[in-house]
Amino acid sequence: MAFTYFFRDLQTLELICDQTIPELRSQLEFKIWDAGCAMGPEPYTLAMLLRDRMDQPDFEKVKIQATDIDGSDLFDKIILAAEYPWEQVQRIPTEIFEKYFIKVDNRDYYRLNDEIRGAVSFQKHNLLSLNTIGKDFGLILCKNVLLHFNEQERIEVIGMFYDSLVEGGYLAMEQTQKLPAELADCFETVVSNARIYRKRSHKN
């Protein structure tokens, strides 16, 4: 199973919320691609953080398309069910946990409520195919995935992300993932304490 957990790298996710929420209020839809999402804790964490900061009509605009190569062939079912065992949810802050999770009858599992589940969809997708899953994303989140690729593959995948973002859209990666120098002109740095970049209008 891929390594992941709820509320991983909270700093980056909170900074993303701070950056994007004021902008998405004026939009009809806010498309997010979580690339390399594993079995769901990351896209569902982002959904909970956004919901916690937004009212219901604004949150309805949020569509998180989660993708993964999913060698186990299990992520689709897990993400759709949105049920996780106690060991995986026990460290979620109590206030958030009580708001968004419901105990599953007769099992030590907890299910996300329908509103959070409804914001996230999943499809299998290989980033190295370099085929996008769509256009006009306001945010692409790709954390702890690119480190498995070589430098050339990273450049090509991030180039594909560039083409999939709206102008001014955001790309977020893990703290240790630097933007390759070849792509420095394509993005501007948004914050100094996380790997969050913003698409510039011209790709050189």
Ligand SMILES: C[S@@+](CC[C@H](N)C(=O)[O-])C[C@H]1O[C@@H](n2cnc3c(N)ncnc32)[C@H](O)[C@@H]1O
């Ligand atoms: C360490 S997990 C990261 C999960 C989550 N993003 C996080 O940071 O917690 C890496 C994920 O990348 C996925 N992955 C690896 N190669 C991939 C590829 N070529 N295309 C799409 N996903 C891939 C793996 O299946 C795995 O679920």
